[in-house]
Amino acid sequence: MESSNVSTSAALTFTSGPEGYNSSPSSFRAVGKQGDVGEVEGILHSKEPPFSVFTVLILTLLVLLIVATFLWNLLVLATILRVRAFHRVPHNLVASTAVSDVLVAALVMPLSLVSEVSTGKRWRLGRVLCHVWISFDVLCCTASIWNVAAIALDRYWTITRHIQYTLRTRSRASNLMIVLTWALSALIAFAPLLFGWGEVYSAELQRCQVSQEPSYVVFSTCGAFYVPLGVVLFVYWKIYKAAKFRIGRRRVAVLPLPETVQAKEAPQEAQMVFTARHATLAVQTHGETWREQKEKRAALMVGILIGVFVLCWIPFFLTELITPLCSCSIPPIWKSIFLWLGYSNSFFNPLIYTAFNKNYNSAFKSFFTKQR
DSSP, X not given: OOXXXXXXXXXXXXXXXXXXXXXXXXXXXXXXXXXXXXXXXXXXXXXXXXOOHHHXXXXXXXXXXXXXXXHHHHHHHHHHHHOGGGSSTTHHHHHHHHHHHHHIIIIIHXXXXXXXXXXXXXXXXXXXXXXXXXXXXXXXXXXXXXXXXXXXXXXXXXXXXXXXXXXXHHHHHHHHHHHHHHHHHHHHHHHHHHHOOSOOEETTTTEEXXXXXXXXXXXXXXXXXXXXXXHHHHHHHHHXXXXXXXXXXXXXXXXXXXXXXXXXXXXXXXXXXXXXXXXXXXXXXXXXXXXXXXXXXXXXXXXXHHHHHHHHHHHHHHHHHHHHHHTOOOOHHHHHXXXXXXXXXXXXXXXXXXXXXXXXXHHXXXXXXXXX
C-alpha cells in the first residue's frame, strides 16, 4: 500500500513510491536543513548518470520479484481451477488470497516501480491512472492481509471445533469471510473517492498518494492491518494453547494391576494389557493419529504464515500511522524498503501454502507433466 513520496535521496535514486507532502521543491525544507535545498536541486539537475550499478541491481531484483509473484500466484490459481478436489474449503480461501496477490503483482507493483524510477519522483501518468493505482493498491493489499486472517481463522476452527465445524458450516463460513474481506477492502480503498476523504492526486505538484487525512490514516491502517493483526495473533495464541493442552494429555503410564483384573475392566483409553511374572501391567500407548499429524502441520503452517505476514507488513504500517500524525519523516530509502517488504508478502504467501500441502506439490508435478 503506497502512501507518501519523498524527494530524491542524495545518495541513491531509488526511493519510495508516490509521496505527497515532500514532492515539491519547497518541501525539502521539511525534511532537511535549509542549506541542503540547493545541494539537492543541484543533484537533480546534474549530468551524472541517473542509475548507479547498485541501483540497476536493485531494480532488477524488484522486476524479478514482480514476475515471480505474478507467476507463482497464477500457478496456484490455475491448479485450483484445474483440480476438482481443490474446489472446496480451504482451497477457496487460498484462491481468494492468490487473486489478491496476483493483482498486486499485475497492477500495483509495476506502477510503484515506475514511480520509483521517475525523475524527481513525480507522478506523470495522469489523474485517472493515479486513482486506479492507489485504489487497487489499497484494495488488493488489504484483501491479501484479511485473507491471511481468514485462513488462520479457518485453521483454528478446524483444530478446536472439528466436531461442530462440519463441511457445510465450514463452506458457509469461508464464503462469508471471503465476501466480508473484499467488501471491507473495497470500503477502505474507495472511501477517499466516494466521500472526499482527503486528496489523492495533485496536478500542480504531480503528486499521487494515499490520502494523508489523519482520520483516514487511522481508519485505513487499523482496518487494513492492525485489526487483522490482532485477529491472527489471538488465533495463533489459541492454537498454541490447544496444541499444548493436547501434548500435556499425551503421556505413557505404567499401571500395576491385580491378577484378577480382566482386560475389559481396564481404563477405556487406548492400552496394551499383558502378563509378566504373575502381575498384569496396563501400558497406555498414545501414538499420533492421522488427525493429530494433520493438525500439527496446519498449526505450523499458520504460525509461519502469521510470522512472515507480521515481518513483512509491520514496518510499513507503523511508519504509515506515525508519520502523518506526528508530522515527522523518515529517510526515503527506508520508506522504499518498508513498502517493497510489504509487497513481498504476496510472494511468500503461495510458497507457504504449497510447502505444507503435499496435494499441491503433486498437482504441480502433474500439471507440468501433462503440459509436456
